[in-house]
Ligand SMILES: Nc1ncnc2c1ncn2[C@@H]1O[C@H](COP(=O)(O)OP(=O)(O)OP(=O)(O)O)[C@@H](O)[C@H]1O
């Protein structure tokens with residue numbers, strides 16, 4: 001009797017097999033750990049990219065990683081405020097928040113963007129619950145003041161994170177999608193910079209990683225992307241005006257997060273399809289990593 005012909009394995013199948021097998025050690029390693037992902041408003045522009053980002057989150061969650069998403073919305077807030085005749089002003093990358101601006105922030109972040117992201121994840125078959133830092137006092141804040149003592153109005157600084165509430169959602173296989181608003185001990189509402197909120201949440205959860213997704217390829221210095229930024233250089237870059245605007249709270253809170261014991265903080269380019277997945281499941285990190293001190297100057301891998 002003639003032997004049945006062997007099935008032909010196509011090069012595409014071989015490539016898929018290789019990718020899946022290469023991902024296995026990372027999946028094993030990160031299963032049960034927590035990743036806090038900060039999704040920058042600046043990166044939330046292209047519909048196709050947003051869908052791919054939601055796929056990445058869903059996949060990470062499905063392989064057993066606790067994914068906590070904190071989102072910004074700077075661009076949308078600015079354009080909504082403009083439509084209402086309210087001017088946006090920033091100091092050190094933080095939005096000055098009057099009562100009128102607070103209304104715009106609440107409406108745009110908690111009302112619109114938060115639900116848009118939940119919808120994106122649901123569409124990919126993931127489970128997500130949208131909350132703001134106000135829900136169950138997720139983010140308890142106090143008024144934020146700059147080192148100079150200057151106040152920015154209703155801008156809050158996180159004092160306490162209700163981790164039990166986040167854990168509850170994560171344990172149910174749900175991705176919490178958090179809009180960065182908070183309340184003080186008297187229940188007054190504050191706007192919290194999304195980077196600093198994500199940092200406080202990652203620190204309080206003892207997260208494995210904090211990943212900032214923004215609209216830049218990394219931290220630029222003299223036209224080049226730095227693979228690594230160390231703490232002592234960061235202060236100098238800010239002082240010299242090399243790091244400006246929205247990058248200031250990002251960099252400052254990256255180091256606060258590391259000081260609090262989170263192992264890895266990364267800045268990843270959200271204008272790149274599946275940037276998050278590639279960052280987590282491949283050896284070569286893309287974007288910029290933040291480290292307290294230089295250990296190995298020339299090479300790094302996100303998964304070290
Ligand atoms: N040295 C630098 N390297 C890279 N980006 C920088 C640097 N200095 C300033 N920036 C600015 O920081 C911006 C990113 O911060 P921004 O607050 O605008 O976005 P985001 O935090 O991703 O979004 P959101 O504030 O809505 O959450 C970049 O688009 C860039 O213009």
Ligand SMILES: [Mg+2]
Nearest residue numbers: 072074195246
């Ligand atoms: Mg920002």
